[in-house]
Amino acid sequence: MRHWLRNGHVSAMACVPQWSANSTVLLGALVGLVDRRQLHLRDPFGQRLELHLQVLDPLLQEGLLAACGLSCPVLDTRPRDPLTLPSDRDHTGRDLGTEELELLRQAVESGHLNSTGGTLTPRFEAEFAARHGLAHAVACSSGSAAVHAALGALGLQRGDEVVTTPITDMGAVLPIAYEGAIPVFADVDAGTGNVTAESVERCLTQRTRAVIVTHLFGQPADTAAIVALCRPRGIVVIEDAAQAFLAEHAGGALAGTVGDLATFSFQQGKHLTTGEGGMVVTDDSGLADAVARFVNKGWGYGDAQPDHDRPGLNYRMTELQSAVGIAQLAKLDGCVDRRRASAATLCERLADLEGARGAAQFTLPRPQPGTSHSYWRFALLLDEPAGTSDALLPDRLGARLRDLGVGNAPRYVKKPAFDCAVFRDPGRFGPLAGAFASAPAEPLGSRETHPGCYRLLSRVLVLPWNEQYSAAQVDGIAAAVRDAWLAETGVRDGGRT
Numbered sequence: 026m027r028h029w030l031r032n033g034h035v036s037a038m039a040c041v042p043q044w045s046a047n048s049t050v051l052l053g054a055l056v057g058l059v060d061r062r063q064l065h066l067r068d069p070f071g072q073r074l075e076l077h078l079q080v081l082d083p084l085l086q087e088g089l090l091a092a093c094g095l096s097c098p099v100l101d102t103r104p105r106d107p108l109t110l111p112s113d114r115d116h117t118g119r120d121l122g123t124e125e126l127e128l129l130r131q132a133v134e135s136g137h138l139n140s141t142g143g144t145l146t147p148r149f150e151a152e153f154a155a156r157h158g159l160a161h162a163v164a165c166s167s168g169s170a171a172v173h174a175a176l177g178a179l180g181l182q183r184g185d186e187v188v189t190t191p192i193t194d195m196g197a198v199l200p201i202a203y204e205g206a207i208p209v210f211a212d213v214d215a216g217t218g219n220v221t222a223e224s225v226e227r228c229l230t231q232r233t234r235a236v237i238v239t240h241l242f243g244q245p246a247d248t249a250a251i252v253a254l255c256r257p258r259g260i261v262v263i264e265d266a267a268q269a270f271l272a273e274h275a276g277g278a279l280a281g282t283v284g285d286l287a288t289f290s291f292q293q294g295k296h297l298t299t300g301e302g303g304m305v306v307t308d309d310s311g312l313a314d315a316v317a318r319f320v321n322k323g324w325g326y327g328d329a330q331p332d333h334d335r336p337g338l339n340y341r342m343t344e345l346q347s348a349v350g351i352a353q354l355a356k357l358d359g360c361v362d363r364r365r366a367s368a369a370t371l372c373e374r375l376a377d378l379e380g381a382r383g384a385a386q387f388t389l390p391r392p393q394p395g396t397s398h399s400y401w402r403f404a405l406l407l408d409e410p411a412g413t414s415d416a417l418l419p420d421r422l423g424a425r426l427r428d429l430g431v432g433n434a435p436r437y438v439k440k441p442a443f444d445c446a447v448f449r450d451p452g453r454f455g456p457l458a459g460a461f462a463s464a465p466a467e468p469l470g471s472r473e474t475h476p477g478c479y480r481l482l483s484r485v486l487v488l489p490w491n492e493q494y495s496a497a498q499v500d501g502i503a504a505a506v507r508d509a510w511l512a513e514t515g516v517r518d519g520g521r522t
């Protein structure tokens with residue numbers, strides 16, 4: 026049985042079997058609660074019951090609970106409104122303004138909105154490549170298109186294998202099968218969610234043609250170690266930096282500059298947005314040319330005798346997207362700097378929670394040694410012994426945080442890519458049927474083969490992160506996480522610090 030006071034409510038929480046209807050009746054009767062609006066019962070996880078009793082006088086609250094045979098530690102009795110935070114879904118959390126409008130006006134006035142004859146897309150590509158210190162960038166219509174074009178540039182054959190991560194956006198996985206190749210899922214580190222040189226090495230075979238290295242949440246994976254493994258074997262390394270703009274590997278190399286190719290997404294919620302959009306970058310002019318052909322229906326613009334010389338698609342970015350992209354790129358450093366600074370503040374505010382509290386464990390997303398994180402998301406790790414409760418700790422803490430106005434995604438994508446319906450029976454879909462025709466009929470992954478992946482997904486609570494958070498809002502998030510954590514792990518004494 027646990028109970029506490031917070032936000033002017035008495036909250037008591039108990040396992041359902043231990044909570045007697047009499048307790049509720051007694052509590053209600055004691056405060057003369059004929060008005061049931063003052064008494065709420067919540068059963069958020071099907072196992073535990075939360076009782077919220079809206080009586081503001083703490084002495085009365087304690088007396089009431091004592092009369093019902095419950096002792097009541099005080100957590101926080103100060104009324105607090107739920108936080109309202111900037112969101113990347115609208116103008117509150119996006120920096121879109123006069124700079125974007127001015128370039129959009131230029132695009133519209135030019136009368137040419139398609140990139141093949143426009144000037145803004147080549148300009149965006151040149152500026153994006155320059156910011157990464159690379160020779161080439163090819164703009165395209167989405168991050169998924171960018172991954173597809175990067176793979177399309179490799180001329181994969183049916184039966185080839187591409188190693189990737191099971192924790193990513195599906196748009197980064199399915200292009201492998203569309204190119205006739207078999208996705209092979211490497212396990213991830215249970216702390217970062219990133220593949221490692223060791224997990225990738227276990228997946229390499231004679232048929233491996235490429236490895237996709239995703240920098241999850243903005244934390245760079247150890248790409249150099251994976252490149253060292255792959256280059257002598259002639260295997261291409263593609264960095265998926267969709268979540269890691271301007272993140273730095275150990276030694277300072279930007280995310281996207283260590284592999285042979287890299288892909289980015291400019292979808293609404295990314296550090297740099299054009300609504301939808303993507304980019305492929307590389308130093309290799311042959312690969313850049315192949316990517317450009319792929320996003321242009323296999324057409325070689327500028328060739329003496331152009332022809333559709335490969336099965337590319339129309340994955341072009343428009344001049345309107347490029348107009349916004351140029352303006353957004355100029356703001357990117359500031360955006361990443363602000364995210365880093367506010368994430369560092371939150372880590373500082375919550376540092377004392379790190380480590381064990383009873384059987385539960387709290388870990389902050391600090392950058393891996395020598396690297397810099399770009400905080401697309403702020404991913405907490407929460408552990409408790411298996412079987413402690415039917416609902417996992419991230420789900421329980423996530424529900425508390427939502428009540429306090431802090432949106433979140435417990436367990437991120439919830440399940441590994443290989444557990445998604447599309448891979449359960451790949452024969453139902455043409456591209457997958459073709460790709461898997463030559464694949465061994467083994468499962469693509471399991472708890473035994475991918476322990477790091479399942480562990481990460483069971484312990485991660487993903488908080489949205491945003492460059493527009495004010496210092497007061499970061500303090501508010503810190504207070505909410507602290508309260509939720511202390512309440513969830515059974516605070517006995519307290520108050521906010």
Ligand SMILES: Cc1ncc(COP(=O)(O)O)c(C=O)c1O
Pocket residue numbers: 167168169170172193194196197239265266267268290291292301302303
């Ligand atoms: C790591 C990663 N790769 C690829 C993609 C696909 O990008 P898009 O949504 O722009 O197609 C995303 C998601 O948005 C992503 O987070």
